[in-house]
Amino acid sequence: MLTYAAQRLTESLIVLFIMSFLVYALIGLMPGDPIDLMISANPAFTAEDAQRLKELYGLDRPLLERYAAWLGAALQGDFGYSRLYQQPVGEILLPRLGWTSVLLGLSLLLSVAIAIPLGVLAAAKPYSPLDYGVNLICFAGISVPPFWLALILILLIAVPFQGVPAGGMGEADAGVWERLRHLFLPVLTLTLASIGGFTRFMRGAMLETLGQDHIRTARAKGVAPRRVLVGHALRNALLPLITVVALSFGTLFSGALITETMFSWSGMGRTIYEATLGNDYNLALVGLLTATGFTLAGNILADLLYAGLDPRISFKGETG
Incomplete structure (x- = not known):
């Protein structure tokens, strides 16, 4: 390995x-x-x-x-100076990379944690009212543009509930609770925008896995339905989802651009956008390369996770 x-x-x-x-x-x-x-x-x-x-x-x-x-x-570690901020590029991007990582990490964890059980439940009872309801929610989530979803959430949550900020990041010395209050709507927006696609892939992978021979054999041996779903089918069905999640790193960065702009969150997406408009060459270049590096790192991590989920996969090009 x-x-x-x-x-x-x-x-x-x-x-x-x-x-x-x-x-x-x-x-x-x-x-x-x-x-x-x-x-x-x-x-x-x-x-x-x-x-x-x-x-x-x-x-x-x-x-x-x-x-x-x-x-x-x-x-040599010198990425130049930012024309817009009059500071070294590294000093500008490092904190913004941290805030984007928090935003993307929380939304990715929540969307995957919700999409997996939804996809399993929909595949366990295909073409049932539950399956149709999950599919309806998924198609709605896929079809809604992130900027429109952000506006709707601001109107439905931030306006009536004054304790939920509609934007910004709080004071520079804000505590954990203050940061979480400002993170709530951006994380919710990205999570809702991602759940639909992940759930659809999870449902399709589960349906394909449940139709394989080893699943029919397990059912014929009298294995409990819950154990068939979780112990046999889910592990194999997670492989396609890992690929989708890894490839979504770049998509999440582009989605974070819209979300960060809508909620005035000083992250990588918004910084790259402003640098590009302002012809800040060094800042835009390093920011785009950082996003590319995250996507490549996600692909490597996905390949390494394959071996942990499926022992038949060999890194030497042999399967057994």
């Missing part, structure tokens, strides 16, 4: 390197640059001033040369 993990980590680093170049190139092709914005904001700037600043920041050099310089500095 260690050899496989090292191999996947190496592959992920290669993908991250390729993505860093592609993102750097795409950001470099965006119209305008920080110097142009400075010139438009200050009419006193002359063409000589602009040329001197571009030479100072290396914006007059070819794209590959600029990328090589950025990569060399990044490998």
